[in-house]
Amino acid sequence: MFNGYGESDVVDSAWSAWGWAVVVVVCLTTVAQLHRAELLPKGYLAKDRIQHLGAEHYCVGRALHQGRGFSDPFCDHAGATAWVAPALPSLIAVLMLVFGESRSALSYIMLLFQTTFVLAASVWVCHYAARVGRPVASATFLLLTLLEYFNRLFQETHDAWVTGSAVFVCFLLLERRRPEKPLLDGLAWGVGGILAACAGPVTLAVWCISLALRFADAKKMHSLVSPQKLTTEGMLRTGVAMLCVSVFLIPWTFRNYMLLGSLVCVKSNGAYEVWQSLCVDEDGVLDLQSGRLHPWVNPRSRMQHKALGETTFVQLHRNLAIEHAIERPFDPLIKVVNRFLAVLVLRMPVIEPFPGSAAISLVLDIVFPLPFMAWLFLIFRWATLGKTLRNCVVVYPCVLAPYIIISYCERYSAAVFWIKPVLVVGAIDQAMGAMRRWKFR
DSSP, X not given: OBTTBOHHHHHHHHHHHHHHHHHHHHHHHHHHHHHHTTOSOTTSSOOOBTTOTTTHHHHHHHHHHTTSOSBOTTSSOOOBOOSSOSHHHHHHHHHHHHHTTOHHHHHHHHHHHHHHHHHHHHXXXXXXXXXXXXXXXXXXXXXXXXXXXXXXXXXXOSSHHHHHHHHHHHHHHHHSOOOSOHHHHHHHHHHHHHHHHHHOHHHHHHHHHHHHHHHHHHHHHHTTTOHHHHHHHHHHHHHHHHHHHHHHHHHHXXXXXXXXXXXXXXXXXXXXXXXXXXXXXXXXXXXXXXXXXXXXXXXXXHHHHHHHOHHHHHHHHHHHHHXXXXXXXXXXXXXXXXXXXXHHTSOOOSSOXXXXXXXXXXXXXXXXXXXXXXXXXXXXXXXXXXXXXXXXHHHHHHHHHHHHHSOOOHHHHHTTTTHHHHHHHHHHHHHHHHHHHHHTO
């Protein structure tokens, strides 16, 4: 029995929920395509940007395809770079081998990958909700969440889906039942770690935390069986996973040191993003105005990046950020608070996805803090949570905390859109269960 549902009811609900996920994603994809074809009223949706292709990611991918190596993040022959994580540029370079450098063709292929990720994550959300008997609630909040990120997930091609896929893989590894063969489990974690490291430093951190959670879970299972087995299997699993990740990280870090003169493990632009949020943006939350000095859009900054070299350019902005923090010591804290509010409480999109509909925008503003409220409620209900909810409660802040501390726009949180409905549905299920137990006391 699941919350009063029989097994057959849960199976029927699962198929129904999966259908809802497909319907929601297909409908939103269709709306975006109709807008792209100019078959919808102008001004109702935000401007379509599927040919964006991650900006610097596209330039580096083209440089790879043209044989110049991992270089030229602003398409200006500036030389070797580690400005962006290698996952998306490498994928773009591979796609260029097959489809050429046609930006239009690449855009639709990338959109296909992005939509596949959104669909897979949405199906998983509804499948979880069906297991706890809340398919309608999950479909409703999934729709609202996808509307919140409509511009980022259906009208723009950037790296949100790459980050989201890496986090999703880490989460699925956590969700797996404990395998009998720790070597194979370690290899699976190693492949996930390589994907996480290629996607960015935040996803690499999430992978490390997830691996630690896996080890803790195994320790709990073996605590009454065999401490020796725990040590052997845990060390083997962790060792194999770390070895796999090292196969990527060590050569990549060595390459960056030799070409850039700096120890860069994943990507190099972190200090620039700190400067951008601290010194350029008034409230610390990235918007169109704070991007005006970015080398991608500002010719003077682009020329400075090329003239100084990437390492010196990043160090310059790191020093400027430090000087600003010394002169105005409370400013960093104020902007961290602003980013906390923007991430969890107050919706602050860079681009409003539905500028022509004040009603939709109002609804999205109202429901925006619900996942955070659900997260707080689930923290207090920790002892009664199942494995999936516990993993969500841990992974969600692990992904968002670096953005709160360093730099944030809503594209970053779009990567974990799928956790939000699970938190809300889980909180509803926990609240209803508590009410039933209180009623029958």
